[in-house]
Amino acid sequence: MITAMTGPKTSGMRIWWAQIKAVIRLEMKKTFFAKRGLWIYLVAALPVFLFIAFAVATSGRQHQRASVARRGEKILTYQDLLAVQPGMTSEEVVAILGKPPVNFHWAENRPLGPGVTANVLRENYHYSDGQNDLFVGLLDGKVESVNIDSGNNLGQDSIMFAGVFQFFFLRLAIFFGCLGIFMNLFRGEILDRSLHFYFLAPVRREVLMVGKFLAGLLATGTIFVVSELLQTAAFLWHFSPSAREVYLYHNHGLEHAAIYVGVTVLACVGYGAFFLVAGMLFRNPILPAAAILIWEFINPFLPGILKQFSVIYYLKSLCPVEIPSPPGTSPLLALLVSNTDPVSAPVAVVGIVIVALIALYASSVQVRRMEINYTTE
């Protein structure tokens, strides 16, 4: 029996690392396959579904455009579509673009003065060059309106992608995903009354905390990086291979994708550290989650010094695509959308790491103080 007093003969750092790996192995199983964490997969998958739906809808419209282009008398270019101007006659339009492949016309009773009306002919011509649509509105044979609907526009779509990434994926999906996983690392064990299993092992509490944090990071990182990659794939899916190639290799697409992955991981680090300490300090996750959510939301309106104690402040600075405020946006909303005082990428990365380290230090202090007293929980 008394072979004890002798532990494994390994040096401190090596044994700590072995213990961290043991914690990670135990936690990964619980984190990835926990029923209470299924909603996190759903939240992570939502933007993927959104981009798939967008791709399907865009592909449908693409087929429609191709069909309109095929039915036209001439093979048109984008320049041909731009040649049509208001005031032209229908004959002039047909001379440039040929007979419209899709044509609607109807008569309209139009008031000319008090008690006087006249019948007018309205027409709509629909042309396409295969990529873009041209809608021409005519009144009594004269062009009244010209509307070009640019089809696949990677520039515009990448702004849309950036919007979804910043306003849904970062601020909601990763935020709540980290809440669900990191807050449960200790709080879940307390609720399940199984935390003593770890506390009875010859493990430094700080080592246990680091192991749990890394397990949470591995889980959230895997879930959200996979989601991010699937979003990128879904986003690019409906573009032609040549357009994809141009975007990825000549228009920084690949670089942007890599940055998005990096920002995703950093978001998991930052929010994870926050929620790890919150899970130790609070019994009810709703209150700290609401407080952190509000803190992150009001970040653009905070004084410079306070901004630095936030995760989103640094993450926004790292995002590769600036989202322009649409004209007419209220100044308050514009402040929320735009990044008025971005920091450089190295400062942003170091900033998140420092914020995370502060939160992890608070966790290490708290974990040393923790007692097993399930009855009061």
Added chain:
Amino acid sequence: MSAPVRPSVNSLMNDRIVFEDVSKFYGEILGVNRVNLSIPPGITSLVGPNGSGKTTLMNLMTGLVRPSRGRVEVLGYKTDDPEHLFTILGYSTQFDAFPKGLTGYQFIYSYLRLAGRDAQTAEQMAWRVIERVNLVDAAKRNIAGYSKGMRQRIRLAQALAHDPKVLVLDEPLNGLDPLARSEMIALFRAAAAQGCYVIISSHILHEVDVISDQVILLSNGYVVAEGQIATVRGEIQEHPTQILIRCTRPRELASKMLEDTHTIEVTIHKDEKGVLLKTRDADGFYLALNQLAMNGIDIESIAPADDDVLSVYEYLIGNEEVVR
């Protein structure tokens, strides 16, 4: 963690489990108060009714809770240093919850990996301890499907897995069938015989009586007595010592006994082959008995009738919530 760590310089005692003026309050609720203990090797039983502070004492000993006042050391190791403390200590708690989704084997194996053992050593040690608690057949089954007794045994296995010098066992015999109980008791005795410190809490006094080298009696968070049973019994002055004497002429012996001034009461045994005597001076009685024996009364045996845990418990604490 690896190298045996020298206990702190100003440690209390390196060969004892020591409580020095320890109190623990849960808010305003008293856990234990002003506890001073020095526990030697062997089997020590914590005895007391529910809420008397047995589990609190064990949790303090293992660092699961911190004292509100005073300090606790286990063989010189501080209890707020789990990395070193649990290299020499194994604790089988009463908490009946396990990490989800683990089999019995995985539970022990994971614990040993957490303790820093490499995969091969952990596997060997896990199977060895599973064999010791007789759970080999169920080792590959999920713990969620275990009976109460099996869960108790796998908790014991966790406490024993790394061959600790100090075993803290909270109600370790709960839920075990008679055969398993005797196996476990044999296991505790073997550990104690090898110089281990085995701390057991139990409600079942006759088992405590059989296995304990010393007892700690607790009531309402206070230690009311500690030490070897006979010593503790000897210190209880307000209850006369009871002695059972088997002899051939009990009535004659009884009348002679009553002549002794220290004798309080003598009862003839119902089988008419002995007397139960109550005296305030056991030593004086034994001297007198020698005299009587020389006077021709044939005495077959003499045995103390109330120096067991049951009696001591009854005298000091009362009849609260114990199983005889």
